[in-house]
Amino acid sequence: TSVDPGATATVSATVIAPPSPCACALTFDLVREGVAWFGSLGSPTTRLLTSVAPITYAAGFTSTALAAAYFGEAKTIQMTVTNTGNQPWTASGPNPVDLSYHLLDADGNPVVWDGPRTPLGGDMAVGASKQFTIGYTAPGTAGTYTLVVDLVREGIAWFASLGSQPFRQSFAVTSGLNAGYGATTTPQQATIGATLKLTTVVANYGARTWTPGAFALSYHIYDSGGTPVVWDGARGALPSSVPPLTSVTVPISVSLPSGTGGYRIEWDMVQEGVAWFSQLGVQRKQELFTIVPGVTFYGSGFGHGVGMSQYGANGWATGVTGLTLTGEQIVARYYPGTTLQFVDAQRPNNRVLLSAPSSQGRYVCGDNRYFGGSLADLNSSGGMRVLNEGANNQEIARGAGGQNFQFIARNGIVEVWQNWSPPTLVYSGPGPISVAPIDPTQPLGFIQKGGTYRGNIRFTNLGGTLRVINVLSYDDYVRGVLPLEMPTSWHAEALKAQAYAARTYSYTANKPTRDYDVTDDQADQCYGGTRVEVPSSNTAVNATAGKVITYQGASIRAYFASSNGGYTMSDGCWMNNVVRSGSSWVCSAGQPYLAPVADPADRAVAAPANPRASWTVTFTSSDVRSAVLRCGGPDIGALQAVDLSNQVPPGVGHPISVRVFGSAANADLRADDFLRNCLGLRSTMVRLNPF
Known part of the structure; x- marks a missing residue:
């Protein structure tokens, strides 16, 4: 409102502080807009002395002491963080505040500088405190390290660069790893290019538990001259966690080189993404083996495998699988739907x-x-x-x-x-x-x-x-x-x-x-x-x-055989019932009551044991070449490889065809004819590696 001569008025004013800290005088004056400030016309002004403080982003930290860690170990630390600055911390927006860390080696060099972020989970006012759990991963090399916990105003600066003191604490990192290697199923002789399903007993002599996924068994293969042929071998997954001073049998598939001669396989545990145990001073287990021309068939069973297995029937009758069946139930199992x-x-x-x-x-x-x-x-x-x-x-x-x-x-x-x-x-x-x-x-x-x-x-x-x-x-x-x-x-x-x-x-x-x-x-x-x-x-x-x-x-046509090798075979997959379909062999439609069924009792029977539950036969290149010719196939020359992957059911049943690769020609033959008649094998339940 207007102010008459001699009258007074109260005026509210908004004052913006200077952009930089200072000792300042705040002067209040009236102005006649477009004419002059009253002070320039002789009117007195009001001066107030004041100071402008700097903007401060600062934090205080309290935490328990850090424990020693193992290579690659995921660790956490519980920490209370307090806003000791003069500005609230915003958890969102263009420049949010987050919690993070640096990891420094003994010389102060960063191993991890820009660590993973831990969000505030909400704005924090000046003086407020909050508890956080910070996760970090120990390095893969032994030594002393320093964990530096700090806050960061994203896109602007770490609090430490603004004068705030971060949390700093040192801790030791060791491997905690040691291992010993026991019995294996490595053969002394194998065939070119085979993939062997082996097992190795591994003992944990270290101080930390091995967990599946983080740790695995692997291998290196060297030729007779000591040159690595396979360095980063396939992994054998741990079947379970392995605490210290315990052992475990680890299954692993080993793909062999394609050349003949003498080789050495060296077993080695690995902490994925961190190190081979041998790099930490753990001795590998070494085994010699020879790769020869030809092929080794690992077989199971005796006979055509269609219908009832006689050894399997005795296994079911004696309850070897934990399930005891009567004669009538055995019939129903082998001839479904009858x-x-x-x-x-x-x-x-x-x-x-x-x-x-x-x-x-x-x-x-x-x-x-x-x-x-x-x-x-x-x-x-x-x-x-x-x-x-x-x-x-x-x-x-x-x-x-x-x-x-x-x-x-x-x-x-x-x-x-x-x-x-x-x-x-x-x-x-x-x-x-x-x-x-x-x-x-x-x-x-x-x-x-x-x-x-x-x-x-x-x-x-x-x-x-x-x-x-x-x-x-x-x-x-x-x-x-x-x-x-x-x-x-x-x-x-x-x-x-x-x-x-x-x-x-x-x-x-x-x-x-x-x-x-x-x-x-x-x-x-x-x-x-x-x-x-x-x-x-x-x-x-x-x-x-x-x-x-x-x-x-x-x-029905109640076929039976001595032993089926663990899975019955459909009559549609037997002999000439296997027919060509395009470039592949396929089974004809079989009788529903002769559909393939799993038969664990066949191989597990113990009273008496099945003498054909497991057998091996090795053929030279010349043997296989002659057998292919006897079966009406081409002259393959020198044997290069054998493929048994066309199995019914896939991955568990009998091969219905065999592909033979040679230096002069390839052959694709019915399995029943080639394996049982031309090679004289006991069964078509065969693989190129042990069951």
């Missing part, structure tokens, strides 16, 4: 070929004799009847217990001779001739085969030799199969599972258009008649009597 049903009453009998070509060559079972002759002698303690099947089973002759009949193939017909005094020809004709025991509990003895057989025996003339077929019930057939296909001392539930499989196999093999269903050899199932029967196997037959394995109402 059920058990009784055989068709309209088809009660099985027909087994006892004569040539059965039991010939590599298919012979145990001491089963081969019969390919034109003369056969039969007897029975309970007597027997000779019937002409061609004349509605008309009885031709009858013999008492101990009396023999002789059957001869001659001139396209069958002759039957009563072979007691005097020998008498009782039949001569086309047949078929069938012999049945008068007392079914006294089976027929077939002298030339060296065995006795339940049921009937049928004779026909086939090209001048006798065609001999045993006709009997499925249960009686299985009595003569089980002891030859599975040791009778094995667990009763395993024997039951084998009985189901054997009965089902023969039942499904029924061929109405042929005069027999199965042979008595390994082309189908080993069958020895009553001479091989024992109480334990007969008990299993009785416990499973009349039942076969079915899928959707039909009996």
Whole structure:
């Protein structure tokens, strides 16, 4: 408002301090705008002496003493920070204040200058205090270091450069690391370019715990001249933390060089991003090995691997995996989706070929004799009847217990001779001739085969030799199969599972258009008649009597083999069911009940142990070259590499094809044909490194 002469008024004024500190006089005066200051017109002014203080960003720190640290160790320190300046600290905006640190070596040189930031978490007024946890990482070299904690006004300056005293404290850094190397699985000899899955026992002799990720096992490989071939080897992850004075077995994959000759592998622990233990004075473990031309197959199993594993069945029955299964449960595991049903009453009998070509060559079972002759002698303690099947089973002759009949193939017909005094020809004709025991509990003895057989025996003339077929019930057939296909001392539930499989196999093999269903050899199932029967196997037959394995109402092809190597194989991946699809081999659609299933009991069985759970075979370059040629492949020249990666299921199952790389050509072959037939391996469950 206007101020009249002699009147007074109170005026509020805003005063801006100078930009620099000073001892100043603050003068108040009136001004007539555009004319003059009152003081210049003789009016008195008011002068106040004052001083302007500097802007101060400063901090105070309190903390506990720092502990010694190990190489690369992540450490924290609890600290109280106080705003001892005259300006509030802002936690956001263009120039926020943050907490950070420098790390200096013993000479004061920065190891870490611009350390990670710790936010304030909110503005701090003058005089305010707050607790913080600051994280830092110890250096990877032994020595004495100084941690310098300071605040920074981002984009402007560290508080220390503005005159504030930072927190400073020294601490010692040591490795705390020491190790010893124990047993390994390093082979003395390996093949070119192989990747070996090895294990090494490592002991922690240091003062600090090794944690997975931060620490690992590795290796260096040198040639015979001492030149490093592999320096920074693959890592073997620690399976768990390793405290001081404990040890651990570390799995590790080692990729071998591609050249032949002598090499040295040196095992070395590593603290990732910090140092090799050997750089800290820890002695490495050295092992010599040789790389040779050729290939080593690490295998498991025996047989085709389709369907039930016999060793696996005994493993499940004995509970080796912690799970004990009955015979019925074993069947359900190996043949998923199946059920058990009784055989068709309209088809009660099985027909087994006892004569040539059965039991010939590599298919012979145990001491089963081969019969390919034109003369056969039969007897029975309970007597027997000779019937002409061609004349509605008309009885031709009858013999008492101990009396023999002789059957001869001659001139396209069958002759039957009563072979007691005097020998008498009782039949001569086309047949078929069938012999049945008068007392079914006294089976027929077939002298030339060296065995006795339940049921009937049928004779026909086939090209001048006798065609001999045993006709009997499925249960009686299985009595003569089980002891030859599975040791009778094995667990009763395993024997039951084998009985189901054997009965089902023969039942499904029924061929109405042929005069027999199965042979008595390994082309189908080993069958020895009553001479091989024992109480334990007969008990299993009785416990499973009349039942076969079915899928959707039909009996299945119940394949089984000695051992599958830990995983069954689909029938769609077996033999010629593996087909080409573009540039690759693939499996055909298999039966759902023969889908591949994991079988840990196969390799783990202990009563008895599986002798084929693990085996190795090494082939030279020449061996592999010849095998490829035998399998119809090209001349590969010198072997360079083998690839088994086409596995079903991937990574765990049987290879279905094998790629062979050579100096002259490459080959891509069915695994079943190449591995089992042309190389003669026991199984297709093979790898290029140990399981």
